[in-house]
Amino acid sequence: METSKETLTIQTPERVGFQYALAGIGTRSMAFLLDTAFRGLFLLSIFVLTSLVSPWLPALPIAKMASLSRNFIIAIAILGYGVIDLGYFLLFEALWSGQTPGKRIQKLRVIRIDGQPVGWLESAVRNILRAVDLIGGFYPLGLIVIFLSGRSQRIGDYAAGTVVIIERRRRVPADRTRLRTTTGLWTPDIELNLSGLEPEQYQVLRTFLQRRQQMDPTHRNQLATELASRLVRRWGLPRDRQIHHESLIEEVVGAYERTRKAI
Amino acid sequence: MTETKGTGSKERFLIRLAGLKPGTSPDEMAAAVKKLMPRLSQEKIRQALDRLPLTLTRSATKAQAVKVKRFLESKGAVLKISYAAKAVRPPPQPEAPKPEKEPSAPPPPEATEPEAPQKQPGGADRRAKPRVHPGIQPHPMGLGEILDRSFRLLRQYFWIFFLIILIPQGLYFLVNKCALVISTGRFTPGTPAGMAVGFSIYLFSSFIIFIVFQFWAQGALIYAVSETYLGHRTSIRIAYGALRGRLGRLLGTLILMWILIGLLPGLSGVLPALILPKLGQSSPFIGLFVAVALVVSIIIAINLLLNWLMVDKVVVLEDMAWITSLRRSKELMKARTEKGFWKKTKMKASLLLLAGLVIGIAIHLAIQIPGVIFGAIIRGNLIILTIQEILNIAATSLATVYTAIAMILFYYDIRVRKEGFDLKMMAQNL
Numbered sequence: 047m048e049t050s051k052e053t054l055t056i057q058t059p060e061r062v063g064f065q066y067a068l069a070g071i072g073t074r075s076m077a078f079l080l081d082t083a084f085r086g087l088f089l090l091s092i093f094v095l096t097s098l099v100s101p102w103l104p105a106l107p108i109a110k111m112a113s114l115s116r117n118f119i120i121a122i123a124i125l126g127y128g129v130i131d132l133g134y135f136l137l138f139e140a141l142w143s144g145q146t147p148g149k150r151i152q153k154l155r156v157i158r159i160d161g162q163p164v165g166w167l168e169s170a171v172r173n174i175l176r177a178v179d180l181i182g183g184f185y186p187l188g189l190i191v192i193f194l195s196g197r198s199q200r201i202g203d204y205a206a207g208t209v210v211i212i213e214r215r216r217r218v219p220a221d222r223t224r225l226r227t228t229t230g231l232w233t234p235d236i237e238l239n240l241s242g243l244e245p246e247q248y249q250v251l252r253t254f255l256q257r258r259q260q261m262d263p264t265h266r267n268q269l270a271t272e273l274a275s276r277l278v279r280r281w282g283l284p285r286d287r288q289i290h291h292e293s294l295i296e297e298v299v300g301a302y303e304r305t306r307k308a309i
Numbered sequence: 310m311t312e313t314k315g316t317g318s319k320e321r322f323l324i325r326l327a328g329l330k331p332g333t334s335p336d337e338m339a340a341a342v343k344k345l346m347p348r349l350s351q352e353k354i355r356q357a358l359d360r361l362p363l364t365l366t367r368s369a370t371k372a373q374a375v376k377v378k379r380f381l382e383s384k385g386a387v388l389k390i391s392y393a394a395k396a397v398r399p400p401p402q403p404e405a406p407k408p409e410k411e412p413s414a415p416p417p418p419e420a421t422e423p424e425a426p427q428k429q430p431g432g433a434d435r436r437a438k439p440r441v442h443p444g445i446q447p448h449p450m451g452l453g454e455i456l457d458r459s460f461r462l463l464r465q466y467f468w469i470f471f472l473i474i475l476i477p478q479g480l481y482f483l484v485n486k487c488a489l490v491i492s493t494g495r496f497t498p499g500t501p502a503g504m505a506v507g508f509s510i511y512l513f514s515s516f517i518i519f520i521v522f523q524f525w526a527q528g529a530l531i532y533a534v535s536e537t538y539l540g541h542r543t544s545i546r547i548a549y550g551a552l553r554g555r556l557g558r559l560l561g562t563l564i565l566m567w568i569l570i571g572l573l574p575g576l577s578g579v580l581p582a583l584i585l586p587k588l589g590q591s592s593p594f595i596g597l598f599v600a601v602a603l604v605v606s607i608i609i610a611i612n613l614l615l616n617w618l619m620v621d622k623v624v625v626l627e628d629m630a631w632i633t634s635l636r637r638s639k640e641l642m643k644a645r646t647e648k649g650f651w652k653k654t655k656m657k658a659s660l661l662l663l664a665g666l667v668i669g670i671a672i673h674l675a676i677q678i679p680g681v682i683f684g685a686i687i688r689g690n691l692i693i694l695t696i697q698e699i700l701n702i703a704a705t706s707l708a709t710v711y712t713a714i715a716m717i718l719f720y721y722d723i724r725v726r727k728e729g730f731d732l733k734m735m736a737q738n739l
Contacts, residue, residue, distance in 0.1 A: 052461065072456020072715075075664055152453050184667065186675035193464060244389075250735045257449070257729065260646040265728040269736070276739040 066211040080148030172202035333385030477522035558630035646726035669708030676704035
């Protein structure tokens with residue numbers, strides 16, 4: 047097992063490496079803030095529910111209340127808050143395979159250092175020790191430990207042998223629509239030159255097509271012109287023809303993908 | 310073309326180690342690369358392997374390129390070989406190949422050290438034609454990723470970034486302390502009545518100098534973070550030096566910005582001031598009117614601040630100044646690249662600042678708690694008080710650095726999304 051600055055690689059006995067992107071302080075803070083909001087809402091809903099239901103509950107005799115120590119009631123309240131506070135993380139992480147609602151939104155997951163999912167024990171240890179990381183509020187100790195840790199672990203993670211990773215889910219690109227419907231290739235030169243197009247260069251063209259809708263029209267046009275003219279120059283395509291730049295890029299990407307599929 | 314061994318050919322090849330095949334041991338690869346680049350230490354090579362691609366040479370002959378390819382690919386490397394733009398120097402003479410079963414290590418080609426700082430294109434050129442970066446590829450990021458990346462950059466270049474901001478703050482602290490001791494003979498504030506005016510004038514002028522240095526440091530930090538984010542090397546001296554020619558414009562633009570932020574909401578206060586006397590002192594609307602004017606002022610100020618949040622980056626990285634840079638910053642902050650209320654640029658900037666504030670509080674707590682504990686145990690001790698002040702400066706510098714890095718990465722994120730900044734850089738390899 048080895049860690050680089052951003053990834054954790056787990057080698058299987060067959061020497062196949064699984065790479066996980068380690069979550070940093072930013073994504074973890076965002077997830078924690080979301081979880082804090084959810085816990086706040088949960089506590090608020092309990093409070094509101096209790097207030098609404100209390101008129102219908104039988105009243106405790108005053109004599110019995112008097113016999114209860116005030117400190118005892120405060121202790122029960124603190125314990126109740128602690129159970130909810132700790133239980134939230136403990137239950138969700140153990141039952142949702144290392145995720146809480148905040149972590150799920152941020153696409154984070156807690157896993158064991160060997161890549162296995164966390165169980166009840168790991169979840170309990172890392173969340174009980176959260177109190178140490180959180181000491182003084184706002185995770186000051188946790189921050190220092192994460193800063194010094196090669197795997198961005200806080201004290202709870204060290205004790206439980208866990209790391210927090212970012213889940214990478216590959217999606218089909220949203221925008222694969224074509225600007226113009228063309229019947230076949232714009233020019234056969236494209237197919238002749240495709241063998242010279244390297245995967246990295248194809249990736250640039252494809253990324254442009256995927257992201258062009260987000261881009262500012264001026265910059266989109268400018269970039270399409272630059273990419274297309276580089277292709278024209280590189281492949282020696284006739285410059286006198288009227289070329290619609292984005293269409294040319296679409297043709298090249300389409301032809302490249304068809305060729306790859308054929309192979 | 311007739312290819313002769315050695316330097317016979319004019320064609321030169323650029324060889325890059327683009328990746329490792331699955332299951333390849335980085336240690337073995339580092340050892341193999343070491344044979345090619347004996348001048349680099351094993352540790353440096355390991356670090357370079359963590360940040361692939363690694364340029365092995367820019368001036369290999371065809372024969373050398375073939376040998377290097379055969380050798381490294383047998384060790385599990387994924388290589389990218391292309392024509393070099395131009396030959397820099399004549400390549401070294403390769404040794405005669407030895408007949409071995411396993412491909413032997415070819416002679417070391419001209420080793421390429423990590424890219425050294427280079428002269429930058431200025432102004433519009435820089436904006437229009439970003440430099441080709443050696444490996445790090447910017448891409449659209451979410452808020453969490455921006456914060457993560459900021460943290461990693463801070464960790465990686467901690468001393469450069471931290472010292473850039475700490476230098477003016479530390480100097481201000483030292484100079485003030487010295488002046489205090491010299492003028493009053495005391496280490497803690499408290500000036501004799503006769504010296505109060507002179508000392509106040511001194512404090513004011515030293516504060517003005519501090520502000521100038523602080524803006525300089527802010528610009529230097531922007532430069533340094535930008536360089537490292539784009540995969541170039543930098544240092545404290547280079548970062549401060551790069552700002553020398555732009556300091557006046559940076560100062561002027563930032564002062565102009567703060568004056569406008571202060572003035573424009575102030576104008577919304579002028580209106581009630583004009584109307585109120587006409588309403589009369591007993592009007593029931595006075596309170597409401599003042600409250601509305603106050604709220605409007607705050608909204609205007611926040612809106613202006615968000616509009617001009619990128620102005621320092623624009624001045625430093627795009628060589629613009631004055632109103633042009635304010636307009637450019639507004640243009641960037643108005644970019645609408647994603648759907649959804651929470652993904653508006655200004656909303657993202659606000660969330661980023663909020664997250665920066667929370668992490669800043671954590672940094673303050675982490676650094677200042679020891680000083681507070683000692684201060685509580687040993688009261689009124691001069692050394693403890695000084696340590697507390699130093700820790701406070703360190704905490705403020707660190708929190709400032711973190712949020713500043715996040716905002717610089719956010720600036721690049723807007724440009725990546727809106728202008729395809731990353732694609733423009735990558736297009737140069739097409």
